[in-house]
Amino acid sequence: GAGVSQSPRYKVAKRGQDVALRCDPISGHVSLFWYQQALGQGPEFLTYFQNEAQLDKSGLPSDRFFAERPEGSVSTLKIQRTQQEDSAVYLCASSPEGLYEQYFGPGTRLTVT
């Protein structure tokens, strides 16, 4: 079946530009997570949705980062006024209700020049 998909797969942005990263979770998955993975590091938690409710956004590094999931399915991570330190792979994961396993998408590799 279809897994988690993310788009675009690669994004190059000039410093100061806004970007929007999309995640399509597995159909029916209640929980959706965003992570940031810098080169040579493990993924770091950014934010978590249960259906359309954003239950935890403690990992968002600054107020330039904003995530939404208005209808409880597709989610968008928006980064305003991108900085070079935002360069990373942004991973989206989803999981069914009540289960721990998170299924990851292929990620969006963001490069800020």
Place this chain on the structure above:
Amino acid sequence: RKEVEQDPGPFNVPEGATVAFNCTYSNSASQSFFWYRQDCRKEPKLLMSVYSSGNEDGRFTAQLNRASQYISLLIRDSKLSDSATYLCVVDRTGANNLFFGTGTRLTVIP
């Protein structure tokens, strides 16, 4: 101190060898524990959950020591296809909020 600490390696082992990875976590209230596998430029995938009693899945054995806040993964009879980065993962809050280690890179050599 980082939430989850792992030796980044790299570990280079011959085919057929047994290799062990260790990981420590800082929060004693952590609730659930996992090993994920990540291939180069790919997404992480769950390898196995780690239970207090220890658990085995084929050639893979995971152990948890809550008193020492220590998690291990043992791979027996290494295959070339085991080459990957192994991520130690802790759910500290019980709300599926996962904390990942930096990963341990394994290369199995023919």
